[in-house]
Amino acid sequence: MSSLQDIPVHVAAEWGNALPVLHEIRHALERLAETGEARVIDLNAMPFGPGDEDRLLGLLGQGEIEARLDALGVTQIRETAVPGVWLVDHRNADGERLVLHVEIAEVPAILRTQAEDLRDAVAALDARLATGASPFPHRPDN
Amino acid sequence: MAHHKTLGESLRAHGVSRRGFLKFCAATASMMALPPTMTPAIAAALEQARRPSVIWLSFQECTGCTESLTRSHSPTVEDLILDVISLDYHHTLQAASGEAAEHAREVAMRENFGNYLVVVDGSLPGPDSNPGYSTIAGISNYQMLMETLEGAAAVVAVGTCAAFGGLPQANPNPTGAVAVQTLAGDKPVINVPGCPPVPMVITGVLAQYLTFGKLPEMDQYNRPLAFFGQSIHDRCYRRPFYDKGLFAETFDDEGARAGWCLYRLGCKGPSTYNACATMRWNAGTSWPVEAGHPCLGCSEPKFWDAGGFYDALSVPPGDTGSTLLAAGVSGAIIGGAAAALAKRRQKADLAERQPVKIDELEQKL
Amino acid sequence: MIDPMDFLLWTKGPMFDWAIAIFALGMLARLVEIFMLGRKPNYAEPRGGEWGPGFRTIFTRSVADAGTFQRAPFNVVIGTVWHVGFFIALLLFIPHIELIYSVLGIRWPGLPNPVVDAVTAITILAMIGALIHRLRNPVMKHISTFEDYLVWTVTFLPLITGYIAYHRMIDPYPLALGLHILAAEIFLIVLPFTKLTHMFTVFIARWYNGAIFGRKGVAS
Structure with missing residues (x-):
């Protein structure tokens, strides 16, 4: 595929579809600040022209946090230079993008510990306590 | 062949975590062209969903639709076949052949009578045509469709041939080809046209049926509105050029190089309803208009007979000059x-x- | 239930051919008859040329003289606006140019779509204004016949359906476009057999007027 990308593509125009999305993000950010309501924007559903996505991501920039989720392939989660605006890039096991979300929230939902997991957590810890004869003073193997 | 486990159970059995499941649901929502806010609802529905048995029939077709399906990347076709649906019969994809293949179809039909999903690609010679034009294992397409439809919950016509007759039905229609919906009687039909359909649209429609267990909202051609609700023109990133009146007039002029509107080169985007402009092709890489080619209108009925692909939409197909x-x-x-x-x-x-x-x-x- | 795509293909295909055929046949029959009948021979000594004054009058009569304007300013302004608007929409919209090119093999530059769109909107409003005027002015109302209203309707329909199709106000689009094409076809079919013939004869009549006066050596 690299040979295809070597062909110089002349993109003459600003397609201008990044700007409306930025405004949507701004609107969502205001709501987040006022009411605490989070919002997710699916960038796959946008009629982007060539270069629109790069322009949008370039404008949003790179923030302080980057996280990685390993489940059914890798998911990259990072905060942009705009606090409260996150990029959640879900990829499958082959590294192909499943979906790219812009999440306007204090913390992206997928980073939170899930309620279902929390219910099982005590039991899981109990199981560890039961099997490991004495977890103290030295730490368990894993 | 029995599918007792719900999808949630089956995924957990495969060691998929809750976050992984949510990721799967987010991808599914995107694939179904639903907003991300629907992810929890999809998660709840998928948790309870059972894998439906799917019988895929290929009639007068070019296998392009199956080729398209196998390029679906979200979720991967392996996921789709193994986890989401139980594809019990598909000539091209199944390992079995000959007697064993037909046996698989018969067993799937018997065990899931009333509940299985039939997917058809390709048109078929109508009941009045010579059945010899297209047969499988010595059974005419017509007979096989009617047999298989009997116990079907619904039928999904994949591709323009199955949905509208497509190329085989184009003038002069030598095989007397008809679309699936003309023979389906009162069985619910979901049409997923396109030549071929966008891969994500095929999987999206199947996922939608699986997730919510009911027919999607459809337009008057029985096309799911989630994918076929908006025209190419309305979602086209080149639309601003149409609105400004900037058109490419040949394939290599300044306008073509600058990416202007392709209306004058025959783009059928204004009259074509499909999801290409947002879902794109090849894992979201590009789509025909982005590659500089006008839309052919392949997801519309009669697209082969609707005049030249490179004639503007306003141009009549006939020889009007001579008439005049x-x-x-x-x-x-x-x-x-x-x-x-x-x-x-x-x-x-x-x-x-x-x-x-x-x-x-x-x-x- | 009509199938929108079948409807569009019918309007673009057989119906378009019928409309074009009736239009060309009717219009040519009328024009050839008019030209062949000609005028009575004038045996008087000509005092001036015919061609020059004839063509000059085609232009001079297209501008209303001061007296006419003072008597009926509304008619002049609104009438001019919608006539000019109608021709801009008809001849300078890119899809129409493509259609004419495919039939006649000649083309010219068009206007940007938003310009044609604005002109169409103004034309539609002017035509509605003209109709209201016709209905409210006692003299106009008295002298109006069924044909006048018919001609107004078949002229108005292509404009309004074109506006609707351009703005995609009817779903699905093939239905909207088909309705517009059908409206234009009705216009074409009605044209040779009603007052709409003036689209062609108006200039012939003006030429004759100018030519007659020119021959007599007077201004027209």
Whole structure:
């Protein structure tokens, strides 16, 4: 595929579809600040022209946090230079993008510990306590 | 063949975590063209969903639709086959062949009677046509469809051939090809046209049916509105150029290089309803208009017979110039004849004219 | 239920051919008849040329004289606006140019779509204004016949359906476009047999007027 990308593509125009999305993000950010309501924007559903996505991501920039989720392939989660605006890039096991979300929230939902997991957590810890004869003073193997 | 486990159970059994499941649901929502806010609802529905048995029938087709399906990347086709649906019969994808293949179809039909999903790609010779035009294992397409439909919960017509007749039905339609919906009777039909359909649209429609267990909202051609609700033109990133009146006039002029609107080069985007402009092709890489080619309108009925692919949408398909000329000439002849007739009458009147003087008239009175 | 795509293909295909055929046949028959009948020979000594004054009058009569304007300013302004608007929409919209090119093989530059769109909107409003005027002015109302209203309708329909199709106000689009094409076809079919013939004869009549006056050596 690299040979295809070597062909110089002349993109003459600003397609201008990044700007409306930025405004949507701004609107969502205001709501987040006022009411605490989070919002997710699916960038796959946008009629982007060539270069629109790069322009949008370039404008949003790179923030302080980057996280990685390993489940059914890798998911990259990072905060942009705009606090409260996150990029959640879900990829499958082959590294192909499943979906790219812009999440306007204090913390992206997928980073939170899930309620279902929390219910099982005590039991899981109990199981560890039961099997490991004495977890103290030295730490368990894993 | 029995599918007792729900999808949630099956995924957990495969060691998929809750976050992984949510990721799967987010991808599914995107694939179904639903907003991300629907992810929890999809998660709840998928948790309870059971894998439906799917029988895939390929009739008068080119396998392009199956090729398209196997390029679906979200979720991968392996996911789709193994986790989401139980694809019990598909000529091209199944390992079994011959007797064993047909046996698999019969077993799937018997065990899931009333509940299985039939997917068809390709049109088929109608009941009045020579059945020999297309057969599988010695069974005519028509007979196989009717048999398989009997216990089907619904039928999904994948590709323009199955949905609208497509290429086989194009003039002069030598095999008497018909679309699936003309034979489906009262079975619910979901049409997923396209030549081929966007891979994500095929999987998206199947996922939607699986997730919510009911037919999606559809337009008057039975196309799911989630994918076919908006025209290419309305979602086209080149639309601003149409609105400004900037058009490419040839494939290599300045306008074409600058990415202007392709209307004058025959783009059928205004009359075509499909998801290409947002879902794109090849894992979201590009789509025809982005590659500089006008939309052919492949997801619309009669697209082969609707005039030249490179003629603007406003151009009539026939040879109107000759009609105009012939009618004009006939009109001129008729007009000439009428005028000649009038002149002759005038002349005759003139010849018969009997001038009368006022004195003569007065004398007569 | 009509199938929108079938409807569009019918309007673009057989119906378009019929409309074009009736239009060409009817219009040519009328024009050839008019030209062949000609006028009575004038045996008087000509005092001036015919061609020059004839063509000059085609232009001069297209502008209303001061007296006419003072008597009926509304008619002049609205009438001019919608006539000019109608021809801009008809001849300078890119899809129409493509259609004409495919039939006649000649083309010319068009206007940007938003310009044509604005002109169409103004034309539609002017035509509605003209109709209201016709209905409210006692003299106009008295002299109006069924044909006048018919001609107004068949002229108005292509404009309004074109506006609807351009703005995609009817779903699905093939239905909207089909309705517009059908409206234009009705216009074409009606044209040779009604007052709409003036689209062609108006200039012939003006030429004759100018030519007659020119021959007599007077201004027209």
